Amino acid sequence: MTHRDIAPEQRSTEVGPPLWLLAELTYRCPLQCPYCSNPLDFAHTQTELSTEQWMEVLRQGREMGAAQLGFSGGEPLVRQDLAELIGEARHLGYYSNLITSGIGLTKAKVDTFLEAGLDHIQVSFQASDSELNNALAGSRKAFEQKLAMARAVKEAGYPMVLNFVIHRHNIHQMNDIIDLCDRLDADYVELATCQYYGWAFRNREALMPSKTQLLTAETAVKSYRERLAASGSRMKLIFVTPDYYEERPKACMNGWGSLFLTVAPDGTALPCHSARMLPIDFPNVCETDLRTIWYDSPGFNHYRGDSWMPEPCRSCDEKARDFGGCRCQAYLLTGNADNADPVCSKSPHHDRVLAARRAADHATTGLEDLTYRNTENSRLFFRS
Numbered sequence: 609m610t611h612r613d614i615a616p617e618q619r620s621t622e623v624g625p626p627l628w629l630l631a632e633l634t635y636r637c638p639l640q641c642p643y644c645s646n647p648l649d650f651a652h653t654q655t656e657l658s659t660e661q662w663m664e665v666l667r668q669g670r671e672m673g674a675a676q677l678g679f680s681g682g683e684p685l686v687r688q689d690l691a692e693l694i695g696e697a698r699h700l701g702y703y704s705n706l707i708t709s710g711i712g713l714t715k716a717k718v719d720t721f722l723e724a725g726l727d728h729i730q731v732s733f734q735a736s737d738s739e740l741n742n743a744l745a746g747s748r749k750a751f752e753q754k755l756a757m758a759r760a761v762k763e764a765g766y767p768m769v770l771n772f773v774i775h776r777h778n779i780h781q782m783n784d785i786i787d788l789c790d791r792l793d794a795d796y797v798e799l800a801t802c803q804y805y806g807w808a809f810r811n812r813e814a815l816m817p818s819k820t821q822l823l824t825a826e827t828a829v830k831s832y833r834e835r836l837a838a839s840g841s842r843m844k845l846i847f848v849t850p851d852y853y854e855e856r857p858k859a860c861m862n863g864w865g866s867l868f869l870t871v872a873p874d875g876t877a878l879p880c881h882s883a884r885m886l887p888i889d890f891p892n893v894c895e896t897d898l899r900t901i902w903y904d905s906p907g908f909n910h911y912r913g914d915s916w917m918p919e920p921c922r923s924c925d926e927k928a929r930d931f932g933g934c935r936c937q938a939y940l941l942t943g944n945a946d947n948a949d950p951v952c953s954k955s956p957h958h959d960r961v962l963a964a965r966r967a968a969d970h971a972t973t974g975l976e977d978l979t980y981r982n983t984e985n986s987r988l989f990f991r992s
C-alpha cells in the first residue's frame with residue numbers, strides 16, 4: 609500500500625482539530641479478556657512513553673483543541689504516574705476519563721485521582737456472576753475487586769459508568785447484568801456487543817452470538833428500560849449493536865482522522881486504537897509533533913476525504929454518512945483496507961459477514977475454545 613500525497617493547503621483547510629485524545633498508557637494488564645482490542649502482538653511492544661513524554665503529548669493535544677481525554681491501556685493503573693498525568697490533564701483543562709478493569713484500584717487511589725482532577729471512571733466487568741466473570745478475566749479475585757471498586761467510585765461522587773462486553777458466553781445474562789448495575793446504583797451502563805478486532809477477531813467463532821440470542825438480549829434491554837423509566841430510575845442503558853448484524857456499517861470513528869487521535873504506549877499515533885494492524889506507517893510522537901502528525905502525516909491523511917474509495921463506495925449516495933465503514937474491518941475480512949466494509953450489503957464481500965452469521969447460528973464452542981489475551985499467547989502469535 610502506498611501513501612497518498614495530499615497538498616498541505618488542501619489538508620489544513622478541510623480538517624478540524626482532534627477533539628478526542630485517547631492515551632493508551634500501557635499494554636500491560638493483569639487480566640486476559642479474550643475480546644481485548646489490543647494488538648495480538650502487544651507483547652512485542654514493551655516500550656512506554658515516560659511521564660514527561662506523556663505530559664508533552666497532553667500539552668500538544670490541548671493546544672490543538674482536544675477537550676476530552678481518555679486514559680486506557682492495557683490497564684492504565686499499572687502506571688505509577690497516573691495521578692500525576694491526571695493532575696496535568698486537569699491543569700490543561702481536559703475533561704478526563706479513566707477506563708479501567710478496576711484491578712489495582714483502591715479506595716485511596718479513587719480519592720487521590722478525584723483530588724488530582726479526574727472527572728470520570730469507567731469500570732469494566734466480564735459477567736454478572738463471579739464464576740463466569742473470573743473465568744473470562746483469567747483471575748480468581750477479579751469480580752469481588754470490581755464490585756468493591758464500583759462502590760468506591762460511586763461513594764467518591766463520580767458518575768458511575770459500568771461497561772460489559774457482550775458475547776455468546778454472557779448474552780443470556782442480560783437481565784442479571786442490568787440487575788447488578790441497578791444494585792450498584794450505576795448512572796450509565798454500556799452493554800457493548802463485541803466488535804471483532806484484535807483478540808476478538810481471533811476468537812470470533814467462539815464469541816459471536818447468534819441472531820436469536822441477539823434479538824432476545826435486545827428485547828430484554830428494551831423491557832428493562834421501560835421498567836426503569838416506570839420506577840423513576842435514572843440509570844441509562846446503552847446497548848451497542850454489533851456491526852456483523854447490520855446491513856450498513858457505522859461511520860467508524862466519525863471518519864478517519866476526523867475527531868479521534870489515539871497515542872499507543874510506545875508513542876505511535878493512530879486514527880483509532882485498532883488501526884495499528886493496518887499496513888500503514890503511522891508516525892510516532894517521539895519523532896514528530898502532534899500537529900504535524902494530525903494535519904500532515906501520510907498515515908492520518910490516508911483515508912481522509914473520499915478520493916481513495918473504490919467502487920461501490922465511490923459512486924454511492926450514502927458515502928457521506930458512513931465513509932465506507934471501518935478500514936480495519938475491511939482489512940481483516942478482505943485483506944485490503946481500501947475495500948468497502950463487508951458489513952455493508954452492497955459490498956462484494958458481504959458474503960463473509962453472512963457466513964460468520966451462519967456459523968454463529970450453529971456454533972457449539974465453549975470457554976475452552978477461547979485464546980486468552982496474555983503475554984505467552986501474544987508471543988506465540990507474534991512468532992507465527
Ligand code: SF4
Nearest residue numbers: 637639641644682709
Ligand atoms: S480488555 Fe481485558 S485484557 Fe484487555 S486491557 Fe481491558 S481488562 Fe485488560
Ligand code: SF4
Nearest residue numbers: 921924926927932952
Ligand atoms: S457502498 Fe460504501 S459508502 Fe455505500 S453504504 Fe456501503 S459502505 Fe457505505
